[in-house]
Amino acid sequence: MEEWNMSVGSLGEQVLDRLSKMLDNTTCGWRQLATAVSEQPQFRCSESELTSCSLQVLSTAGSPGRTLLARLADRSCSLDFLLHCLRKMDHQEAAQYLTSTFAELIQITVQPQAQQATVGGRVVLTCRASGPPGLSYQWFRGKEEILDETGNTPELVLRPSLPAHQGHYICRVHHGETFIFSQWAHVRFVPTAGPSPGCSSNLFPGSVSGLRVIRQPLSRTVSEGDSLFLECSAEANPPVQYEWYHNMVPMTQHKTHSLKIPCVTTAHRGQYRCKMFNLYHEAWSDTATIIIGPSSITEASWVEVGRDSREGHRSTRGPGIHQIQQMVNPPPAVKHFYATDKVALLIGNMNYLYHTQLCAPIADVHELTNLLRQMDFKVVSLLDLNWQEMHSAVTEFLLLLDKGVYGLLYFAGHGYENYGNSFMVPIDAPASYTSEHCLCVQNILTRMQEKQTGLNVLLLDMCRKRNLNDDVIVQPGLLKVTANIVFGYATCVDAEAYEVQREDVANGIFISFLKRRVCEDEKVTVMLDRVGEDMGRCEITRGRQALELRSNLSERRSLTDQIQTAECSASHSARNLQWAVAHVLPKSLCLQFDCGVKVQLGFAAEFSNIMVIYTRILEKPQEIVSCCAQLTDFPEDVDIDLKKSNQETLLEAGSLLLIKENLPSPEVPSLYTRIRCLQRLRRELTFTTCLHYTYSNMDDEVQERKPVTVGKPLVSKLNLHEPRPPHARSASSSFSLDSFNIPESSSSVGSASNAWSYPAQSGRESSTIDSPTSSRSANIPEETDCEFDVPQPLVASKSLPHSQINDTNYKFSDMYNFHSH
Template sequence: MAIPDPSLLVMDVSYSIFRSLMMRLQEDNAWRVVAENFKIFRPVDIWEFAHCTSQSPSEKLIFELHERGCTVGHLCIVLRQCQLFEALSLLTQPERLEITVHPGDGTDGDILVTLDGELNLKCEATGLPPPKYQWYHENEELFEQTSNTLVIQNFSFDEEGLYYCCVTQDGDPPTEVFTSSVNAKIRPEPPIIWKEPRAQEVCRVGSDVIFTCEASAHPPPHYQWFRDNTPLSGQNNYRLTIQGVTQSDQGEYKCSVENEAGEVFSRLSELVIYEEPEDGDNDTYRYTASEKVALLIGNDVYENMGRLNTPSNDVISVATILHQIGFKVIALHNLTLTEMRNAIKEFCNLLSRGVYGVFYFVGHGFEISGDKFMLPVDAPDPTRYLRRDSLCERELIYKAQKKNPQLLLVLLDMCLKTPDQESNPIIHKEKALMYPWVPRRNLLIGYATTNNLSAYEVDTEENGVYATHLQRHLADDLPVEEVMKRVRSSIESENSSASKQQIPCAFVTVARRFRLTDPIRGDPDVAKAYERITTVSVDTTQIAFENIRKFANMTCMPHRGWLHNSLDINLTGLESFNVKFLVMCQNLKLCAERHNGDLLLTVFNLQKTKMPVVITIELCDPRDQVNSILMDNSMLDLHYPLISSADLWRPIILDTDHSELWDDSIEDVSPDYDNFMIDLES
């Protein structure tokens, strides 16, 4: 096809060139770009081109340019400015293909791309007819990668390697030129440790111990274990196993994780080794626990059953004794089944090899087919409740024994009567879940009573029968089996009708003479986890009422000193006001009373809150008992105090293998205001 003379008017070119030019200008409305770049047409003119019925828009444009004396050379200038090279190649001489920008130009060496990031390569070339592009990776043509830029998102290891572009130009013969290659690699990422070794490992002489440190990095990291800052020869795996430990292995261990991008160290892990007595277990040898932890649950306010008088008192009494002999105690009262399961989950998180664990439940319970069941406060009435509405002792032991504690003492202070078959026939037909816990020589279960008998509380006594005698002997410096024998003997010797009708019993697999009074080494991991769910974090101990320039002093503690799902807030300095408390959570319950001018506010059901506990304190004029005229208010932000941070309310799905999954599909209910008001005369 002959190239037209640049001096020709645009409609004087050959018919074949004219038709080809019209087709090029019609593509993607290129004619509109040309019309706007000539800067001689008004918007209304361009609108008329688009809506012309006798000609296509491109034909109408060329006709108007022809009428204004536009030459082929002038049109070529505008087409080049608009980068419409396909149309331009019809009207001007071919230009040699030349690559002006190679992929990777301006980079020094390899191109580094973040894992899952974006690779962006560019190639630019000039020539007429216009260049065409095809990208390659490791000599393999990349499908549909035919623009002058190559973008690969979510860059992965499989996409590392050499990239280049083949640039071609139509002609007779066609021209083909290759760019230089560039090597794209995943950017080295320094190690990030995602599984640290435990802060402390406790084991006896001759046993095996395993330290684990796992990290993510690119390229894959090199591991090196150290003991007391000395590298251990040949220990270059993420897992360090020491078989048959001796006293010489005791010390502080850590792991170095390194690649070309950097180096990090794991935290220190202390290996503590103890020896068994040479002549076996004897009366004088003392074991040492890595930690001692206890979970105490007392249910007394039942929704569908009779209220009990002493469980909260019993929990507080047992908590006090256990605390005195070094236990980290979690004490809770009035829990639903979901809350009990989640509380046990928190308890088991504190258990590990070397830990002494104590679980105490006091409340309603029953026995059926040899299994003992603890009843939560939301259980149906005795004619309708089923095994699945309660917590089986086997479920507790199954979960706790998976953590292999040094000692597990379970105390069940509840009735063990079998549900009446006539009034509740369904429970006798119900298929029970099985919890095949692994037997270990570490378990002692103490029952307040035996099969088909009741456990008693006496109206005139502060504690139930079993708890009364536990208080007397739990702190005895004796092996735990001997302690429980003393509890049983103490109840038998008591001269009361309740004691004579209650026959405690026990199940024992403990083989060593562990004492609840044994010393503790201390485990920082356990201490940190325990503190998270048993402390109150407040920003201030003084509450300001700025409008009336009044301050109130505040102290916070678990209810009655021990119950971690209720909070006592003591306020002083508000003797002259009627006080109103409001909290934005419908599940929290408030109770307030005066003690010698001081105000004691108790917040119950902390385990149910799904939001930070924020209490509004309103001071009202005591002279107006009718209208409660507001004088000032202040906000008290308690964050997530005590057990509220553990989300005990979160629904649990029991899997077929007895593993537990939190059900995140349950939406939070909309909060309502719950309030309590106390005036000066109360």
């Protein structure tokens, strides 16, 4: 390992404070560090110096560890030697934190850009980074390291350029064992004017005159009654339009890149092609031949045969090619399955206290939430939960389950698997956590089965490595033979799950492939099988991560199945109300200040436990030349980054997943403040609106302050910080619909992206609360203007970086930037 030349004194105050807290203990702390550093005489502390460190505990803000670190900084102790000593004394937490902090010091300032070149020309790719002295560079084309004279410099020069140079390039910037990857840059060659005879000007397979086909429809055999899904896509500028043809006859109703026929018949057999075109170019897809087979057998009556019977199994040959054992009645046509309701709990843990920080769960949970809501799932999504909050959230989720309900649980974060049991790790799990610090997925499944659910889907986007600290064999409850369980593991047993950084946000590999398939009208296991096949075809993920599917699902149940509930289902109404009251946004407020300024406060939800508050000036007297309203004095329960509060854009406020499309008054600027961890709010949310303004004839700024109370917004009403009884009752057991009181002031039950949208309106029956229109509505945060009773849209919610990326062309060209869960 190269030497870390940087001194301990180069660490920031926040890093030193965190390290000192880790060292302020008696078992493995500052005294042990003082002994470890004494192997080099210049860092040896005298008895008086050690006494001085010890006396720091007498001061309220004193820290012996911080004092020792300051002495080491004064003596120019290097980070390399400090890390060596921390490892020597076996302080794994501090060593890991210092390593991850040092890695953050390397920042790429200039990213390599895609290049177009002609054969024989000159191509220069540039990557520059800031950080500690002595940074090294390594260039790669795909997996192959470039070993020529510029392959280890910030500028890679390809001269003369050859067709063999075409491909994707990436630069690895490293300092010792710490490294960071640049983004990928694609170098491709374009034909020179007037190609020589015998040379093709079409250098890219599937490209026609500037239009590049990136996905082709595939031939397949389907049964009558099954759904047919064909997909093709292309890249071009201007964007591509699509037109599908069946046996060369235009299908005028299908004008998108995907063709979906929910229930095929023999009339749908034949050849399918797609025409892709724009203003300048046109291309045709490959021909996909669709063969329609005999009807699927979905249900049969069986004669029960004991397991001890030694007779050979008798079988009868029914119509067609199907062999059915002891079938009494012929199969009916096609059976359509329904859910009595569909609910999902999505948990993404990122900011771990004692473990590696993750980046992808925020984007993964956000995108999966939007997709599930399109399929009428009631979704609650929560970020960064501790042990108690995860337990309470799961308990609340189980209360929503009932007979025939589809339940889906998704977890992204750190995890492990011991003796066949999977464990989800909360953010407050200690460094050497065991099963008692985590949640056992199999225990949750056992409790889900007690609800007689129609479908249980568990998607675990986490590592499944063995936890050597945990030697306890957990004995979950016995699973019933229900034939309705689907486990989708993002990776195999004893393997890691990875995430990859893309621009401002990261995506997990599993979700990157799942989001393309999850809305397909297919049996859940078929859909997940295709996800696994997609992952297997990606060369860079092959051998690193592979989806594992475990299922006993015997019926053709799909996530797209429609909801069919009784007209007077009390349990269905109770479920709607139970979560509706917990996802209410505060009503928009108008504050009138003494100086004549009128300020509006609006509220939008990014997740079920993350809310954005915006402030804007509605009116101001002419004699006031400038004014702005800022929010302050928030309670300590919630998490607010003060450096990112009261910002002019959502991005500056820390919201990567919401962008400002248009405001009701776009000429009036707004300030945004993002509030996280609402699940920890123990009282009503209170804060202060501070108005800063200046009169035209005065130089001094004037301030006015108004306290604001907005109740308990979104998921904070559930009090997830409180322990739950061991066996909470079902939502259908004893709910009184009259016990749910939705505050009149809360006119918006919907949220920006993830809260379940069930507007509670007077004069409507409880059975109509679950409106398909509301559940399929756009992902729009809502705010209420002070002059109106109807919620008005404020901003549209979308994944900012992904809106600029064609997902169908996402080939993980930057998959080397791996982080494991």
